Amino acid sequence: MQKKDFYFDLPPELIAQTPLQNRDASRLMLLNKRTGEIEHRHFKEIIKFLNPGDCLVLNNTRVIPARLFGVRENSGAQIEFLLLKRIHDNQWETLVKPGKRAKIGDTIIFGEGLLKAKIIALAEEGARVVEFEYSGIFEEILDQLGTMPLPHYIKESLADKERYQTVYAKHEGSAAAPTAGLHFTQELLQAIQEKGVEIAFVTLHVGLGTFRPVKADNILDHKMHGEYYVMTEETAEKINKTKENGGRVIAVGTTSIRTLESIANDYGSIRPCSGWTEIFIYPGYSFKVVDCLITNFHLPESTLIMLVSALSTREIILNAYNEAVQQQYRFFSFGDAMFIY
Template sequence: MSTMLSDYDYHLPEELIGQKPREPRDHSKLMVVNKEKEEIEHKHFYDIIDYLNEGDILVRNSTKVIPARLFGHKDTGGVLEILLIKRIDLNTWECLLKPAKKLKVGQKLYIGHNNELIGELIEIKDDGNRVLKFTYEGAFEEVLDKLGKMPLPPYIVESLSEKERYQTVYAIKGESVAAPTAGLHFTKELLEKIEKKGIKIIDVFLEVGLGTFRPVQTENVLDHKMHEEHFEIPEEAAKIINEAKTQGRRVVAVGTTSVRALESSVDENGKLVAQGNDTHIFIYPGYKFKIVDALITNFHLPKSTLLMLVSAFSNREFMLDVYKKAVENEYHFFSFGDAMFIY
């Protein structure tokens, strides 16, 4: 097992970072990876149905991304960017503000042409994040939908023409500030075909936070402090998944966030527990997966905890070779990139 950060590095040409979502969604490339035989195939995402078997359980993170990026101004007219990170109560949010140095507690920030949203700085946290209390008229979600932009990752420099392209077609609820991007490849039509084949689709929820983009800054990865995210495993989901595991049927996770939710909620007998809780699970090589048998995922950043997770699911050397082949075959990487199916 390698615990050195430099062992999870690879060369990625900048032009392979996906800047726009594929159209249609399911026409992205799909690399199919057989981890036992160490073989790969090059397909399109709509071919995923050929690799899912009748009786499989497909588990997806049905969290909703909110348009968490706002632009406001101070009394003095200075403009700043506000990124909502975590809701504390109905009108209070932990935020990331830039520039934030000169802001003082009690200061107000005005958002929208007619100041439809006003945020008052009520706390400066130890980690530099700020807490804002908002006043507005009507429903906060409606005001946010009108004024906010989707919080695209920093490596996407092109603007997004339609908000829903950074949202899965099956998003139900939640306040995520980043999309569970493996799910962006699914269309409603493809999901219907999958269900018709006899594959059960299950919804779990994990609120994707900014920590998903936080770089590992310790050379020994074991010294890295993992970010915390809230998840929910519904009763019916746990029942169906436990039944499938008992019968030897596969659990296929859509994305690393689904993996984090599932693997964070296992009891000492290896059973999935229905609950709502917070997780800071860190999955790296040496980890033994208890629930997930196959994984649909995108291609992740060099030296990232997500690359460590997929390396744990397969093995590090083979996965780096897979990534090298993805570069050679000009797959697109990261949030708006192409997909991989590992089984």
């Protein structure tokens, strides 16, 4: 299967640069994964298409202010860090720009010495492993010095950084938001629960590996980067009960779907656990637990559109994407949503 098989033409003006004033005011495309039938709605109407006995699974990770700007200790040269994932205690895998200025043994100073980082190893694709030195609480220092790591295709600054967090974000650790969840309000979630839909949370700390371009022409040669997940006993019980009772498991976002499919056994049963996943889902994959997906519109030739295509067919998904372009849907992180059922 070739990368080019997942290409579609996306006009740059359809890339959403700012969030809408109201989270649930986004447009919603309903897509029947078997027939390809399409309906156009608004996100606040999603409740009409959820049934009592369904289970909605959301990723409650929280984005950290992962972009840091500092200087090399010995030269004063400016350096930019993007924290990807915590490896152990004060050690992080980090993207560094410009990379040629970041050699093993170098020390980078942030906030006039409030935070220091020593580069201790090289990682995959030019990343660095760094060890931080500081006094106090790392998260508080990061909140003081760091900025929100908006995706590269968003050129405008964000007036309220909480708009790049879901309303249920809880566990800090992500370098990017699970953006399908940005459409939900507390009021909408409450109404969904009152309808008899179970709400369950998983945690998957999103790394930039999810969004890195597929460079290999043959997608089977692409390797996913590891992302850390946590499945609680409470959530596992809710999902297993839903399956036993014939309800649908509806993943909110590709991060939720990757977590669930990494954990489920061949019979679709979920167990409480934590660990790292490198699962790569593409057409031909047989889903074990997830029935439906709420997701945003993704990049051409990305692992995300490949995952979405696996839930239906490549032809149906690309037809829906072309329809979204024609109907002027907004794409990517702050864009509109689709419900694949």
